[in-house]
Amino acid sequence: MAEKRIKVLHLIKSLGRGGAEKLIPETALVHDQEKFEFHCLYFYHQEQNIVDELIDADIQVHLIPSSNLGLFFQVKKVREFIIQHQFDLIHAHLPWAGILARFVGKNLQIPIVYTEHNTWDRYNKVSYWGNRLTFKQQDVAIAVSNEVALSMQLNAPWDPYRKGGRLKIKVVQNGVNTTAFTRLEQNSDQVTALKKKLSIPKNAPVIGKVAVFRSQKRLWLWVELALRIIKQKPETHFLLVGDGEWRGRIEKQIQESGFGAHFHLVGVQKEVIPYLSCMDIYLSTSEFEGLPIAMLEAMSCKIPVVATRAGGIGEVIQHGIQGFLSEVDQWEELEEYCVKLCNDLELHQNLGNEARQRVIQNFSMIRMVSELEDIYRRVLK
Structure with missing residues (x-):
């Protein structure tokens, strides 16, 4: 008789194109689905979502429409949904x-695993206090970086590591599918056509980012x-992939600069490679x-990173090896690092190769999924 699959319900407010949301389908593709069955329940529907990617x-995928505060009135409905689907x-x-x-x-005898994607001091007061006051009522809290784990420890009104308590904290750093995220050849038809479409000269340096515009x-x-x-x-071009509430203001800033052609x-792009x-x-x-997925995907495509040392970024990037870092309030330093990489092609190539190796060795999706499956099995015992 075939072994019964473990039924996991991913619970999330919405399915926009943020890093936390994207991890749900990307991890599922690597999980052993002969042993696990995955469902996802969400509450706030957006036009640009990743429902198709989950399917x-x-x-x-299941939807119970609700607002933020409306979630408190969905407890009974969600509990019945969980019982129904076992x-x-x-x-x-x-x-x-x-x-x-x-x-x-x-009121359910069911293990709860929670993933924290940001440090606690970055949440609004309602999210912060709701999270803090209920935090111990779960079995495992997963932190996506050591800094996120530290923020849990510092903000919890009790010691989350106390022996004998229900709560345990586990750091599981985000991962990326390094097989899927591989850089396309620069002379490939796809890259050539895309640069032509965007009016980017073939040999122009391109500095970019993938992000929600928040x-x-x-x-x-x-x-x-x-x-x-x-x-x-002056030959450099700049590429932003994503959308969000700040787009209008960013477009205005670019337009007023007089350098809009750059x-x-x-x-938002479904295929970012x-x-x-x-x-x-x-x-x-x-x-x-927390630990940005888009940055790991870029590194897997052999792109050196120039960034502020925000959150888990400093846990991934080794300064001068996979890229260059500045302190958050010293962002002006990033200008010279970018210029240095544009001028030194050998350094650029070395850092790009090191970026991919760093992800393969320490931040692969295989490693991440293995740790998640281990947590699932432990809480079920």
Whole structure:
């Protein structure tokens, strides 16, 4: 008789194109689906979402429409849904889903795994206190970086490592599918056609980033750095993949600069590898991060990283080996690092090769999924 598959319910507020959301289908593709069956329940529907990607990864997707505060009125409905489908465990992502999972799990004998993707001081007061006051009512809290784990320890009103308690904290750093994320050849038809479509000269240096356009990314500083780089390297072009609430302000900043022809904002893209393959440098000016998936994907495509030492970025990038780092408030230093890489092709190639090796050795999706499966089996015991 075939062994019964473990039924895992991913619980998340929405399915936009953020890093936390994208990890659900990407991990499912690597999981042993002969042993695990995955479902995903979400509550806030957006036009640009990744539902198709979840379905393609053999995840069964369910929607219970709700707002943030409305989640507190969905506890009974979600509890009945879990009982109906006989799930073996809940894996919640981000504070709102985490709070809901803890209320739902109060009267159910079902393990709760929660993944924290950011440091606690970056959440608004409602998310922060809701998360903090319910935090111990779960079995394992997964931190995507050591800095995120430390923020849990510092903010919890009790010692989360206390022996005998229900809560355990485990660091599982984000991973990337290094087989899928491989750089396309620069003379390939796909890259050549894309550069022509974007009006990027064939041999022009391209500095880029993939991101949700939200305030934590500080894209106004990203554009400011780009304008400074243009003064030193006028042939350079800049590529932004993504969208969000800051797009209008960023477009206005670019338009007013008079250098609009150097910037290419291509919106949300389901297939990002061709765009990453056009980039020579991955530039990040973030104020805070968990451990950005898009950066790991860029590294897997042999792109050196120039970034602020925000969150888990400093745990991945070794300064001068896979890229260059500055402190968060010293972002101006990133300009010279970018210019240095544009001018020194041998250094650029070495750092790009090291970036991919770093991801293969320490941040692969295979390693991440293996650690997740181990956690699932442990909590089920």
